[in-house]
Amino acid sequence: MDRRKVDVVLATVLIIISLIILTSDQLVEGGAETDLGSMFLPRIVAVLIIIFSATIGIESLKKLLQRKEMEDKELIVTNGYGGIFIYIGIFIAYWLLVPVLGFLVTTPFVMFSVALLLGGRNWIPITAVSVITPILIFYGSSHFLRVFLPTWSL
Known part of the structure; x- marks a missing residue:
């Protein structure tokens, strides 16, 4: 399977969904109200999704239109479902453990395991991102958005 075609299709779908989020005022019902409005965070995320999707897409x-040779990393190997089952297992375990162990304890392990499954081998950056990102998300959501993520309940 050609990753370039998958990237273009997924980028297009994500950009369309993000544009709907940016332009629709009917999504506001039931959102978490902050000083900036309940659609502030979804619209910021939608803008980031548009930027990142457009970059990839x-x-x-460009590579598709120029008919460049495909590299090994651009070919998606579709034989075998072992990786898919491992991802599903990781996310089911995350879903079950977050209410008990909390966001700050479980999220770094999930991020680290997914990075390893994706082929990451640089242990120091993977560990740093896996620890720093959940801390920033936890702090930002509780202080700026007033959304409190699960904490340790043991």
Whole structure:
């Protein structure tokens, strides 16, 4: 399977969904109300999704239009479902453990395991990102958005 085509299709779908989030005022019902409004965070995330999707999609589209040779990393190997079952297992374990162990304890382990499954081998950056990102998300959501993520309940 050609990753370039998958990138272009997924980028297009994500950009369309993000544009709907940006332009629709009917999504506001039931959101968490902050000083900036309940659609502030979804719209910020939608803008980031558009930027990142466009970056990936445009790069893949350029390579498709130029008919460049595919590299090994651009070919998606579809034989075998072992990796899919491992991902599903990780996320089911995360879903079950977050209420008990909390966001700050379980999220770094999940991020680290997914990074390893994706082929990451640089232990120091993977560990740093796996620890720092959940701390920033936890702090930002509780202080700026007033959304309190699960904490340790043992």
